[in-house]
Amino acid sequence: MDSFFEIKNFSCGYPGKFTLKSISFKIEKGDFVGIIGPNGSGKTTLFKGISNELPAISGESKLNSNSIQKMSLKQKAQNIAIVTQHIEVGSMTVEEYILMGRIPYRKQFQFFETKRDIAIAKKYMDLTGVTPLKDKYMNALSGGEQQLAGIARALTQDPQLLLLDEPTSHLDITHQVEILNLIRRLSKELGLTVLMIIHDLNLAGEYCDSLIMMQNGGIRKKGSPTEVLNYRDIEAVYNTVVVTRTNPISNKPVVFLVSEEVIRKS
Amino acid sequence: MQKKYIKWIFFLSALVILLLISVIVSLSTGEVKISLSQLPEVFLNKNGIEYTVLSKIRIPRLLLAISVGGGLSLSGAVLQGIYRNPLVEPYTLGISGGAALGVAIAVVLGIQVMGYIILPIFGFTGAMITLLLVYFLSVKKAGLSINSMLLIGVMVSFVASSAMMFLMSIATPDNLQSIVFWVMGSLDESNMLLINIALYSSLAGLMLTYFFAQTLNALRLGEVKAKHLGINTKVSVKMLFFIASLLTGIAVSVVGVIGFVGLVIPHLMRLIIGNDYRILIGSSYIGGSIFLVLSDTIARTIISPNELPIGVITGLTGGLVFIIVLSRSKSHFKLN
Numbered sequence: 122m123d124s125f126f127e128i129k130n131f132s133c134g135y136p137g138k139f140t141l142k143s144i145s146f147k148i149e150k151g152d153f154v155g156i157i158g159p160n161g162s163g164k165t166t167l168f169k170g171i172s173n174e175l176p177a178i179s180g181e182s183k184l185n186s187n188s189i190q191k192m193s194l195k196q197k198a199q200n201i202a203i204v205t206q207h208i209e210v211g212s213m214t215v216e217e218y219i220l221m222g223r224i225p226y227r228k229q230f231q232f233f234e235t236k237r238d239i240a241i242a243k244k245y246m247d248l249t250g251v252t253p254l255k256d257k258y259m260n261a262l263s264g265g266e267q268q269l270a271g272i273a274r275a276l277t278q279d280p281q282l283l284l285l286d287e288p289t290s291h292l293d294i295t296h297q298v299e300i301l302n303l304i305r306r307l308s309k310e311l312g313l314t315v316l317m318i319i320h321d322l323n324l325a326g327e328y329c330d331s332l333i334m335m336q337n338g339g340i341r342k343k344g345s346p347t348e349v350l351n352y353r354d355i356e357a358v359y360n361t362v363v364v365t366r367t368n369p370i371s372n373k374p375v376v377f378l379v380s381e382e383v384i385r386k387s
Numbered sequence: 388m389q390k391k392y393i394k395w396i397f398f399l400s401a402l403v404i405l406l407l408i409s410v411i412v413s414l415s416t417g418e419v420k421i422s423l424s425q426l427p428e429v430f431l432n433k434n435g436i437e438y439t440v441l442s443k444i445r446i447p448r449l450l451l452a453i454s455v456g457g458g459l460s461l462s463g464a465v466l467q468g469i470y471r472n473p474l475v476e477p478y479t480l481g482i483s484g485g486a487a488l489g490v491a492i493a494v495v496l497g498i499q500v501m502g503y504i505i506l507p508i509f510g511f512t513g514a515m516i517t518l519l520l521v522y523f524l525s526v527k528k529a530g531l532s533i534n535s536m537l538l539i540g541v542m543v544s545f546v547a548s549s550a551m552m553f554l555m556s557i558a559t560p561d562n563l564q565s566i567v568f569w570v571m572g573s574l575d576e577s578n579m580l581l582i583n584i585a586l587y588s589s590l591a592g593l594m595l596t597y598f599f600a601q602t603l604n605a606l607r608l609g610e611v612k613a614k615h616l617g618i619n620t621k622v623s624v625k626m627l628f629f630i631a632s633l634l635t636g637i638a639v640s641v642v643g644v645i646g647f648v649g650l651v652i653p654h655l656m657r658l659i660i661g662n663d664y665r666i667l668i669g670s671s672y673i674g675g676s677i678f679l680v681l682s683d684t685i686a687r688t689i690i691s692p693n694e695l696p697i698g699v700i701t702g703l704t705g706g707l708v709f710i711i712v713l714s715r716s717k718s719h720f721k722l723n
């Protein structure tokens with residue numbers, strides 16, 4: 122039996138500059154997987170490879186036993202939704218923006234949204250809590266609200282796989298927790314499979330079912346947060362001294378940074 | 388949601404009514420005054436000086452104004468969608484200049500293979516080449532700012548107009564006059580074949596653009612995100628460029644360079660009805676038609692019996708709007 126989402130000996134990138142080293146991993150349906158690693162380790166390149174924005178150099182990626190490379194743009198958009206870090210839309214209302222998620226389902230000359238499109242958009246606006254904002258303009262929203270609208274738009278695509286690129290960067294802890302709780306709920310209640318790039322190791326450890334740690338375009342380690350977030354691997358990958366402990370309530374690993382001054386003293 | 392569609396229908400109907408009013412105003416004003424109540428009678432009797440004035444002068448002009456105004460305005464709206472920038476239009480991108488250059492080349496070389504048809508073909512080719520040039524200089528070089536892109540358009544315009552000057556200096560007096568005509572822009576064209584070409588191609592452009600309404604909407608999110616939504620951006624952007632060049636090239640080859648229609652009208656429509664291309668395409672077209680019909684009426688009556696080049700009217704209003712847009716706060720600067 123094939124896994125729900127599988128990448129085998131996959132490589133893509135910018136030949137001559139940066140390419141991924143033959144990457145393989147599997148994700149089961151409903152898993153919430155975090156991708157961590159320093160800047161330039163290939164996280165975003167991997168995302169572009171999965172969404173086929175960058176063509177595969179070798180290997181393949183499969184969703185539900187179907188090759189993603191062989192899907193049409195439309196099929197891909199019906200199966201994989203991506204929320205990028207920055208959502209750059211100006212004068213468009215939140216509702217208009219979220220309804221764009223239905224574009225992959227539009228027929229060739231279909232001009233208006235169907236009742237179903239509107240119902241689905243409404244459902245996910247309610248779920249993400251952006252319904253009160255629906256008539257506001259996207260550029261009038263705060264960063265956290267924009268991310269929520271971005272997630273609602275992605276959900277409106279009814280995807281099998283949701284890709285999130287640093288959804289919590291630039292947000293305060295209230296919004297970080299709000300968004301990650303929401304994603305966790307989506308993966309558990311709707312059975313949505315989520316792959317998320319995240320810089321904050323503590324949030325990664327607290328929320329994700331498993332983690333993939335990348336280094337120099339390859340996978341350094343993958344497994345449960347407790348397996349991946351150990352000081353040896355973190356120090357090797359990030360070149361930074363860290364201390365790891367366990368969160369007394371959630372029993373998830375926590376990573377502490379130590380200042381240079383203190384290290385010298387001890 | 389349903390409310391939105393009702394609003395659109397009302398808006399479109401209002402524009403159509405406005406167009407009808409401006410058509411009547413345009414038909415009745417001029418040296419020979421024909422009042423509204425006289426119009427049906429003149430059309431029924433089909434004789435007399437009034438009928439000749441209408442059928443030989445005013446109606447051809449009117450058809451040309453409608454098709455060229457609509458076409459240029461729509462071309463502007465499409466280009467703004469591709470570039471995600473409210474300040475691009477055929478004129479500011481140098482496309483009109485390129486089309487005029489193409490026409491000038493045809494005139495100077497004395498190419499008359501297929502009679503008048505050759506001019507629209509050269510105009511279209513000139514527009515297409517300029518558009519490709521600007522596209523490769525701006526879009527392919529990622530990260531180019533709005534200002535540098537407009538600058539490239541202005542430079543392309545300058546190069547095209549310098550080349551035109553060169554052609555004018557080597558042209559025979561007869562040819563020179565034809566070229567000057569294109570530079571100034573005028574709706575004074577009596578060849579019904581050219582007028583029909585302009586009319587049908589701009590209507591075809593309007594229909595073709597409607598097939599891409601959703602694509603243009605998705606492009607408001609940017610090319611990469613439109614692709615994430617399953618839009619084949621490569622093919623559709625090429626098609627949209629083709630449509631924009633067709634609309635501009637043919638308009639310019641028949642009436643010459645008329646600037647700023649593609650800037651003022653779509654901008655106004657965006658302010659009134661929003662940025663959804665499903666309504667923007669149609670309203671930009673009708674709005675452009677109204678604008679040019681009225682501008683032409685003013686141009687031919689304000690210093691009567693002489694005629695003001697229509698470019699003066701559109702340039703004055705358009706240039707002013709351009710300055711106002713540029714000096715407004717940055718939040719209004721984005722259209723996407």
